[in-house]
Amino acid sequence: MRQKLIKCILFVVACLASILGFLGVVLPLLPATPFFLLALFAFSKSSPRFQHWLLNLPGIGDDLRSWQTHKKINKQRKPVIYLSIFISFVISISLLMGQPLIQSMLIILMLIILLCIRKLPEF
Incomplete structure (x- = not known):
C-alpha cells in the first residue's frame, strides 16, 4: 500500500x-x-x-x-543553452525597470546558472 x-x-x-x-x-x-x-x-x-x-x-x-x-550535455548545445538563458533573463530584467534590487538579484542568479552549466561535463 x-x-x-x-x-x-x-x-x-x-x-x-x-x-x-x-x-x-x-x-x-x-x-x-x-x-x-x-x-x-x-x-x-x-x-x-x-x-x-x-x-x-x-x-x-x-x-x-x-x-x-x-549525465553530460552535448557540447554543440551549450551555446544555445547560454543564449536562451541570457535572452530570457534580459527580457525579465528589462520588464522590471525601476526595481534595481530585483534586477540585481536576477543578474546574480543568471551568472550562477551560467557558471553551473559551464561546469557540467560535455560529450
Missing part, C-alpha cells in the same frame, strides 16, 4: 513538473530543463510509459535521453 502511494505521489509530481516544463519553454523567467529533469526522474519511478513518452518528445527527448544515459 505504501509503495503504491509513493508511486502515485511521484506520478503527480512528474505531471506537475512536465506542465511547468512546458510553460518554461514559452515563459522567459521559468526554466524548462530542471522541471523536465524532475519529471523524468519521477516518471522513471512511477510510470515507465510516461517516461518513454517524455524521452521521445521532439526537441526535448534527445537532451533528456543524453542526460539520462551519460
Whole structure:
C-alpha cells in the first residue's frame, strides 16, 4: 500500500513538473530543463510509459535521453543553452525597470546558472 502511494505521489509530481516544463519553454523567467529533469526522474519511478513518452518528445527527448544515459550535455548545445538563458533573463530584467534590487538579484542568479552549466561535463 505504501509503495503504491509513493508511486502515485511521484506520478503527480512528474505531471506537475512536465506542465511547468512546458510553460518554461514559452515563459522567459521559468526554466524548462530542471522541471523536465524532475519529471523524468519521477516518471522513471512511477510510470515507465510516461517516461518513454517524455524521452521521445521532439526537441526535448534527445537532451533528456543524453542526460539520462551519460549525465553530460552535448557540447554543440551549450551555446544555445547560454543564449536562451541570457535572452530570457534580459527580457525579465528589462520588464522590471525601476526595481534595481530585483534586477540585481536576477543578474546574480543568471551568472550562477551560467557558471553551473559551464561546469557540467560535455560529450
